[in-house]
Amino acid sequence: MRHRIAPRTGTAFTLDKGQTLTVIDPSGEQVADLLAFKRADVHEVISSGRTLDYASRIYLTTGDKLYSNRSNVLLEIIADDVGRHDFLLTPCSKDTFRIIYGDTDPHRGCFGNLAIALAPYGVTEDMIPVAFNCFMNVPVDGTTGELRVDPPLSKAGDRVVFRAEADLVIGLTACSALQSNNGSFKPIDYQID
Numbered sequence: 221m222r223h224r225i226a227p228r229t230g231t232a233f234t235l236d237k238g239q240t241l242t243v244i245d246p247s248g249e250q251v252a253d254l255l256a257f258k259r260a261d262v263h264e265v266i267s268s269g270r271t272l273d274y275a276s277r278i279y280l281t282t283g284d285k286l287y288s289n290r291s292n293v294l295l296e297i298i299a300d301d302v303g304r305h306d307f308l309l310t311p312c313s314k315d316t317f318r319i320i321y322g323d324t325d326p327h328r329g330c331f332g333n334l335a336i337a338l339a340p341y342g343v344t345e346d347m348i349p350v351a352f353n354c355f356m357n358v359p360v361d362g363t364t365g366e367l368r369v370d371p372p373l374s375k376a377g378d379r380v381v382f383r384a385e386a387d388l389v390i391g392l393t394a395c396s397a398l399q400s401n402n403g404s405f406k407p408i409d410y411q412i413d
């Protein structure tokens with residue numbers, strides 16, 4: 221069954237070991253922030269630092285594994301239509317919108333949406349790490365290290381598929397940041413098989 225996450229919202233659900241999660245960009249150029257926690261102990265969570273360290277690359281795609289803060293594999297990418305995702309930048313938040321956009325009444329962003337959705341599973345704000353940002357396009361200047369947030373390369377219907385390597389709690393959003401999504405907020409679809 222295909223589920224839809226409305227623009228600028230998020231959700232959380234369980235994913236069993238061996239199940240697959242397909243994250244779909246139904247309209248194109250829309251980012252989805254993904255978090256995975258070990259269900260048996262939600263203090264174990266995907267780790268950007270460990271994953272990028274072990275991959276020795278910052279752009280992950282089919283065949284790459286997402287490691288936890290305890291160096292266990294939580295998810296493996298088993299299919300990917302786009303090949304450009306970000307695992308460097310933190311979920312957008314009211315502070316992102318205050319500091320980068322200068323908003324005086326900022327939206328809660330992916331961070332706030334994840335915190336609300338994950339609270340029933342025992343996840344608190346301080347337990348939310350860098351998310352795997354599906355479809356987010358962050359090129360890096362190889363000499364200076366300067367980052368840019370460019371429009372996603374995803375087209376309507378593009379997907380990335382993850383296989384669970386443990387029983388997990390997943391947090392997933394339709395990202396709320398204008399810059400990440402080429403200036404408009406769109407839904408994200410997902411499917412569990």
Ligand SMILES: [Zn+2]
Nearest residue numbers: 312330395396
């Ligand atoms: Zn976001």
